[in-house]
Structure formats: structure tokens, C-alpha cells
Amino acid sequence: MRSSDSPAAAPTSTLAPTGRIDAVGLDRDVEAILSRLRRDADELQIIPIAGAGGIGKTTLARNVYHDPYLIVIDKFDIRAWVTVSQDYNFGNIFKNLLVSMKVFVKEDITRLSKEEMALKVHQTLTDRRYLIVIDDMWSTKAWDEIRSYFPNNSNRSRIILATRLKDVAAYVDSSQKFHEMQYLDDFQSLILLKKELCKGECRLPMLEAMENIATKIARSCGGLPLAIVVTAGLLSEVSETEADWEQIAANINLVITADEEKYAAILDLSYTNLPHHLRHCFLYMGAFPEDYEIRVSKLVKLWIAEDLVESTATKTPEEVAEVCLEDLVKRNLVLVTKGKSHGRIKSCGLHDLLRDLCLMRSLEENFLLTFMGSFFLPEIFATQLRISISHSNILAHIDGSTIHTIICYSHSSVDSLEKFRKLRILDMLNTSVPAQVLELRDLRFLVFSYSNAILESTSNLENLQTLIIYPNDASILVHFPLEIWKMPRLRHLISPSVHPLPHLDGAMSPSENLQTLSLATNFECSERMLKMIPNVKKLGICYFEEKFDRDFHLENLQRLEKLEKLKMEVCGDFCVRPSLNPVFPESLKKLTLSGWRRPWTDLSIVGSLPNLQVLKLRNYACYGSIWETSDGEFEELEFLLIDESNLEKWWTDSSHFPKLRSLVLQRCPSLMEIPDDIVYIPTLELIEIDGRNKSLLESAKSIQKEQETDYDNYRIQVRY
Structure with a gap:
């Protein structure tokens, strides 16, 4: 489909939206951009794309970015994607570019200043041929700030820049005309509407019977793809009768005014029809x-x-x-x-555009105030129930008597919460808060950063459901008081280090509601401990080398009969872990092992799990040069990741992975080829490879070609 400008992920997001989209009306646009990418000019070329919000700029960039011929023939050394947005942050732009280029960046970027991150991007791109997509650029100022960090390597590197503003598109490259996207015509609009209505199920007979009404509705959307797909979503939820569709058509016709107002009103119509x-x-x-x-x-x-x-x-x-x-x-x-x-x-x-609708409706209904500025009138907060802010320092200047939700995205601190006694939700992940927060009895959801090593008390937080704490300094271990295990409603306890676990006594009752516990340091799986968390579904545990001489009783893990997701991380020097011999519960659906460093033969324990769908092996989870699988293993596995390994030979049969959909191999420099039998797995949809392993990439492409030519499987993608 040709859809709207979907955000690529996170503020100044890091990764391109996954995969191509079956687009309507974009063929000429894609060909035009590909043609400009392939021009003979060796100099760095900027390719601007301009168009209205919702017209499909991101979809166009996405389809070019994932074009299989571009990947195979043009062979860019680096491809990366970043979304800038109106309220851009210089440091975040380069931070997320580094994350997008993570294969080439080994160091811990969290400790770099924003200037160091920008220089690191420049260093990483220098002497490499690159394709960068910069999505949702709003100002020439932002472009001026970042432009110099993209080197001209004279190797046909390219930057695609998408913006709503024609003056920005013209500014970034005044030497040539920018690519301007057009609205869909009536025929294309109807095609897109039909595609959306038939998504997931065939409704062609119904559509043929109501062709005239569908045509009228499609035309009323004014050629804007976002308006069409949202209207299709509305139609898909009403009964498939002529009267109901006529009613929708009539309502859309009522909102035809100026273009921007019309599109806003069409989107609002979908909101008013929500249950x-x-x-x-x-x-x-x-x-x-x-x-x-x-x-x-x-x-x-x-x-x-x-x-x-x-x-x-x-x-x-x-x-x-x-x-x-x-x-x-x-x-x-x-x-x-x-x-x-x-x-x-x-x-x-x-x-x-849909976020704008959220903000407008939230204000009208006094549901939520989103305030991302720094200058304000305190009166606007006087009757608010929920606020979302970017600067925590404004809290000192507002009346918090009515507020029960605060969501903050700033990096700062709060001196006092005295005025916010009704708080139920406090989400301040990047903000330090006073110890006073532990006195807010109504809190249900609490997320904050912490600068001390010990929480003195949580006895007042009897209504808390979610507690997420991240220390400001990675060296800090958060020590939870014993009473944390006595909180009756606690469902999720998350911190980089839940340490230590309690010295249990027979008087303590099980934490019946606890579903998530992560990351438990040196977690001892005693029978008593496991009885304390009988209903846990997601468990993250971490072990440190100095404790390896202890018996952690990991054979008892099998007693957690409701456990669905387990992440087990082992930290320490390069060695085999003889004292860590887990026995996993059959309920497991997702397992992540990191630093385990056990022989590949030990994976037979994992392969026998009857419900396992996802397996992620990170940081030498298994050690050795050969992995050979056996009959009856991994029968339900859909996703397999091996990230950082010394594996050289992998011998397997397609029957050992009968339901595998995604295979991801990263940082496996000694593995030269994917097993031939992988080509016979009928469910395979994706192979993702570390782009630096050229031999492995060619092996993946060979499997893709054979799947297409011999088995008519054109769904399979190869990404790097």
C-alpha cells in the first residue's frame, strides 16, 4: 500500500521501518529516486523529497532503502536511517545514527558527548560508501548544524532527505529540483481503499456490490494516502451494509472545506467512531x-x-x-x-497528523495536557489530571492538586513532590526524584533514575503495580528493601540490578501478582525463592564470575511453570561456566542466553523445549567451531539469532527447524556459509546478515534466489 509518513522509531529514530511496502501510486516516485541515486556523479549527492504530511514520503524512502536491487547492485558499505522531527536534538541525531550503524561502532557510545558522537559518525562514514535517510526534517537550521558531519568521500555516497517544507527541500540542494510528491488521483485512491479493505481477508464481492459508494468515499479523501487508509480502517469496523457505508460517505462529504481542515476532519471522524x-x-x-x-x-x-x-x-x-x-x-x-x-x-x-488529533481531543476532553515548551502560564495546569512535559523544572511552579499522572522526558531532577499527593503515575526515567516519592501512597506506576545505592523503604507503596528504577551511574547497584517482596499488587519489578534478593523466612507470603522480575543479580533458584514468585512470566537473571563457585540451583528453574520469557546473562572473563547447568521449564517461549560459553552440544537441552519460539544467542552464548543439530529439536522455533560467535561450521537439516521464519547472524566472522538445507524451510521469510561478512551475505542471497526460482517464495528478504 501507499501509506502515510510512518515514524521510523524513537525520537530521532535509529532504524528504517522494516521492509518494503506494496505501494499504490509510488512506482514512478521510486524509479525517480533510484535514478538519482545511481547518477554517475562521484560527489556526495543530497536527494530531497518534499510533500504534505500523510502523502507517503516515509513510505517512498522506505521502499527505496529496502530496494533489493539497490542492496545487491549498488552495494553501499553503510546504510542508516534517522528521523529528526520538529523538536530535534543535535546529540540524539548522531547517537541514533551510531546505533543504526552499530555493526561498525564497537565502543560504548553512552559515555560520549554530543560533539564526540557527531565526530564518531563522521569518522565511521569517512572512506566508506554510504546511504543515509534523514526523515522528517523541519528546518534549514537543523540541516546547517549536521551537514558538515557527512563527509564527501567522492565515492557516490548519497543522502535522502524527506521534509514537508518546500523551502527546506530547496535549501539542502539548490543545484537541482527537489522531488515533489503528488496526491493520488481518483483511480489510485480507489485502488488503495480496496487494498486496505481487503487486507487480511477477501472482500471483493462486497466491494464490487458497493463500487459506487467506495468510489465516492475514496474521492472524498482528496488523494491523501493517510486519509484513505484511516477511512478504510473505519469502514472495516462497521457492518458491511449499503446504509452504513452511505452514512460514512455522507459524513466525509460534510467535512469538505479547506484541504488541511478537511483532512483533519476526516481523521477526527475515525476517532468519533471509536468504541x-x-x-x-x-x-x-x-x-x-x-x-x-x-x-x-x-x-x-x-x-x-x-x-x-x-x-x-x-x-x-x-x-x-x-x-x-x-x-x-x-x-x-x-x-x-x-x-x-x-x-x-x-x-x-x-x-x-494523528498525534495532532490526539493533542487536540485530549485538551477538549480535559484528558491529557502535552506541554513540550519551557515558557508557560501556571493556570493552564490548574485543572489537569494528566500532564506530559519535557522539562521537569516547571513542576515547581504549578499547582499539582488535581494531577494524578506526570510523564516527563527531560534529563534533570525534581526537588519536591509535596504538591503532588494524588499521583498514581510518575514516569520520569531520565530524572532523579527525591526520596519523598516513596511516600506517595496512591502510586501505581513508578519509573525514575536513582543516584543512591539503597532504597530505604517502600512500605507506603501498597498500590504499586510497576516499579522501574535505573541508576544514574552504571556502577551503582540498586539494593531493594525486604518489604519490596511484601507489596501485594506489584506486577513488574525492573532494574539493571535487583540486588540482593531477600534472605527469606517462612513468614513471607508468595508474591502472587509478580509477572516480571529483571534483572536479578546472582539469582539463587532455591525452592523457597521460586515459591515466592510462582506466577512470574518474564525473568531476567545475571551472574558474575566471582560468584561462580556457588551452586545457584539452576536445575530448579523448571519449577517456574508459567515462565514464558527468560534472559540469562553471564558476565566475566572468557571461560566455560561449569557451575551453571540450567534446566528450563517446558513453558518457555522465548530464551536469550548471553556469555554462557557452553559447548554447542548443550543446545540440545534448549532444542527439546516443546514451546520455544524465539532463541537469541549473544556474546558467545555457545563456544566452539561446530554446531550440529539433531532430529526432534527446535520444532516450534520461529526466530533464531546468533550474535558474536566463533562458529565455523553449522550442520543441520531443514526438518530440525520446520517453522523457522527469521534467521539473524551477526558478528560471526568465521562462519562462511549458511547450511544448504535452510533453503528447504518453507516458512522462511527473513535472513539478516552482518554486512561485513561478505561470504555469509552471498550465501544468504543464494538461498533467497533458490527460494524464489525453485519454490516461488518471493516473501523471503535478505537484509544486512
Whole structure:
């Protein structure tokens, strides 16, 4: 489809939206951009794309970025993607470019200043042929600030820059005319509407019967792809009767005014037709900054803490929340920016125009105030229930008597929370808060940075559901008081170091509601400890070398019968871990091992797990040159990642991975080829390779070609 300008992920996001889109009306645009990319000029070329919000600039850039012939024939050494947005941050632009180029950047970039990150980008790009996409550029000032860090290597490097503003497009390269995108004509609009309505199921007979009404509706959307796909989402949720469709057509016709007002009104029509239980879920997404990568795991926790979703007789609150999100995605009101390795949604976002709708409606309904400035009138906060801000220092100047939700995105500190006694939600991940926060009895959701090593008390937080703490300094271990295990409603406890775990006594009751525990340091799987967390579904544990002489009783892990996700990280010098012999529960669906350094033969323990769908092997999780799989292993596995390994030979049979969809091989310099039998896996859709391993990349391309020519599998992608 030809869709709207989807955000690429995170503020100044790091990665291109995954994969190409079956586009309507974009063929000529794609060919025009590819032609400009392939011009003979050796000098660095800037290729500006201009067009209205929602017209498909990001979709165009995405399809060019993932064009298979561009990847195979033009062979850029580096491809990277960054989204800038209106409220851009110089440091974040280069930070996220470095993340996007992570294969070439080995050092810890979190310790670099913004100037050092910019210089690191310049250094990484120097003498390499690169393709950079800069999406959603809003000002010539931003371009002037970053332009000098992209070197002219005289090797046909290219930058694609997408913007809504024609003057910005003309400014970045005045030597040639920028590429201006056009609205869809009536025929293309109808094609896109039909594609969206048939997505996931065939409705052609119904569409043929109501062709005239569909044509009228498509024409009324004014050729803007975003308006068309959102309207299709609305139509897909009403009954397929002529009367209902006529009603939608009539409502759209009523909003035809000036172009910008018309498009805003069409989007608003989809909001007013949302079921009541979805309206506030949708509006809540306006709390996040423009082009922000909203992690679903966090969004779900927030919705639950705000009482926007509730459990049912058959579903937990988390399951209900995910159904609500999927419903918003089906209606094309929410964009999926990243998928999980087993097909569910990992992160999502809003198109800028839909975010504008969120902000407007939230103000009208006194649901949420999003304030991203620094100068303000305190009166505007007087009756607010929820606020989202970018500067925590304004909290000292406002009346907090009505506020029960604060979401802040600044890097700062808060001196006092005395005025905010009604707080239920406090999300200040980048902000240090006073110890006074532990006295807020109504808190349900608490996220903050911490500068001390010990939390003195959590006894007042009897309503807390989610506690996420990240220390300001990575060397700090957060020590939780014993009473943390007595909090009756706690569902999620997350910190880089949950340390130490309690000295348990028989008087303590199990934490029945706890679903997430991460990252537990030197976690001892005693029977008593596991009885304390009987319903945990997600567990992250980490072991340090100086403790390897202890017996952590990892054979008891199998007692966690509801555990679905396990991440086990081992830190220390390069050696085999003889004392760590886990026995995994059969309930596991996702397993991540890092630094395990066990022989590849030990993976037979993992391969026998009957429900395992995702396996990630990082940082020499297995050590050795040969991996040979056996019959009956990995029968449900859909996603396999090997990241950093000395593997040289991998012997397997397609029947050992019968459901594999995605294979990702990163930093495996000694592995020269993918096993031939991988080509016979009918479900395979993606092979992703470290671009520096040319031999492995050629092996992946060979598998892709054979899948296409011999098995008519054109779904398979090769990415690097």
C-alpha cells in the first residue's frame, strides 16, 4: 500500500521501518529516486523529497532503502536511517545514527558527548560508501548544524532527505529540483481503499456490490494516502451494509472545506467512531513525543495503571490491552514501528497528523495536557489530571492538586513532590526524584533514575503495580528493601540490578501478582525463592564470575511453570561456566542466553523445549567451531539469532527447524556459509546478515534466489 509518513522509531529514530511496502501510486516516485541515486556523479549527492504530511514520503524512502536491487547492485558499505522531527536534538541525531550503524561502532557510545558522537559518525562514514535517510526534517537550521558531519568521500555516497517544507527541500540542494510528491488521483485512491479493505481477508464481492459508494468515499479523501487508509480502517469496523457505508460517505462529504481542515476532519471522524473503551487508549498515545518509538510493554503497563483496560473472565489486563492495541492498528490509527521476533507488536507510534488529533481531543476532553515548551502560564495546569512535559523544572511552579499522572522526558531532577499527593503515575526515567516519592501512597506506576545505592523503604507503596528504577551511574547497584517482596499488587519489578534478593523466612507470603522480575543479580533458584514468585512470566537473571563457585540451583528453574520469557546473562572473563547447568521449564517461549560459553552440544537441552519460539544467542552464548543439530529439536522455533560467535561450521537439516521464519547472524566472522538445507524451510521469510561478512551475505542471497526460482517464495528478504 501507499501509506502515510510512518515514524521510523524513537525520537530521532535509529532504524528504517522494516521492509518494503506494496505501494499504490509510488512506482514512478521510486524509479525517480533510484535514478538519482545511481547518477554517475562521484560527489556526495543530497536527494530531497518534499510533500504534505500523510502523502507517503516515509513510505517512498522506505521502499527505496529496502530496494533489493539497490542492496545487491549498488552495494553501499553503510546504510542508516534517522528521523529528526520538529523538536530535534543535535546529540540524539548522531547517537541514533551510531546505533543504526552499530555493526561498525564497537565502543560504548553512552559515555560520549554530543560533539564526540557527531565526530564518531563522521569518522565511521569517512572512506566508506554510504546511504543515509534523514526523515522528517523541519528546518534549514537543523540541516546547517549536521551537514558538515557527512563527509564527501567522492565515492557516490548519497543522502535522502524527506521534509514537508518546500523551502527546506530547496535549501539542502539548490543545484537541482527537489522531488515533489503528488496526491493520488481518483483511480489510485480507489485502488488503495480496496487494498486496505481487503487486507487480511477477501472482500471483493462486497466491494464490487458497493463500487459506487467506495468510489465516492475514496474521492472524498482528496488523494491523501493517510486519509484513505484511516477511512478504510473505519469502514472495516462497521457492518458491511449499503446504509452504513452511505452514512460514512455522507459524513466525509460534510467535512469538505479547506484541504488541511478537511483532512483533519476526516481523521477526527475515525476517532468519533471509536468504541468508547478505545478512545482514551488512543488519546493516551499523545503523551509521547513526536516520532517517538512507544514500547508496547510500557504502554500496556500504563494503560493498566490508568484503569483504561481491565481483566475479563478469560483474559489478563495485559492480554486485554494488547487486543485494544491490535484493534487500533487494524483501524490504521496506530503504526507498527517494530515487530517482535514471534510476530507480535514490539513498538508502535503515531503519524504526526494523528498525534495532532490526539493533542487536540485530549485538551477538549480535559484528558491529557502535552506541554513540550519551557515558557508557560501556571493556570493552564490548574485543572489537569494528566500532564506530559519535557522539562521537569516547571513542576515547581504549578499547582499539582488535581494531577494524578506526570510523564516527563527531560534529563534533570525534581526537588519536591509535596504538591503532588494524588499521583498514581510518575514516569520520569531520565530524572532523579527525591526520596519523598516513596511516600506517595496512591502510586501505581513508578519509573525514575536513582543516584543512591539503597532504597530505604517502600512500605507506603501498597498500590504499586510497576516499579522501574535505573541508576544514574552504571556502577551503582540498586539494593531493594525486604518489604519490596511484601507489596501485594506489584506486577513488574525492573532494574539493571535487583540486588540482593531477600534472605527469606517462612513468614513471607508468595508474591502472587509478580509477572516480571529483571534483572536479578546472582539469582539463587532455591525452592523457597521460586515459591515466592510462582506466577512470574518474564525473568531476567545475571551472574558474575566471582560468584561462580556457588551452586545457584539452576536445575530448579523448571519449577517456574508459567515462565514464558527468560534472559540469562553471564558476565566475566572468557571461560566455560561449569557451575551453571540450567534446566528450563517446558513453558518457555522465548530464551536469550548471553556469555554462557557452553559447548554447542548443550543446545540440545534448549532444542527439546516443546514451546520455544524465539532463541537469541549473544556474546558467545555457545563456544566452539561446530554446531550440529539433531532430529526432534527446535520444532516450534520461529526466530533464531546468533550474535558474536566463533562458529565455523553449522550442520543441520531443514526438518530440525520446520517453522523457522527469521534467521539473524551477526558478528560471526568465521562462519562462511549458511547450511544448504535452510533453503528447504518453507516458512522462511527473513535472513539478516552482518554486512561485513561478505561470504555469509552471498550465501544468504543464494538461498533467497533458490527460494524464489525453485519454490516461488518471493516473501523471503535478505537484509544486512
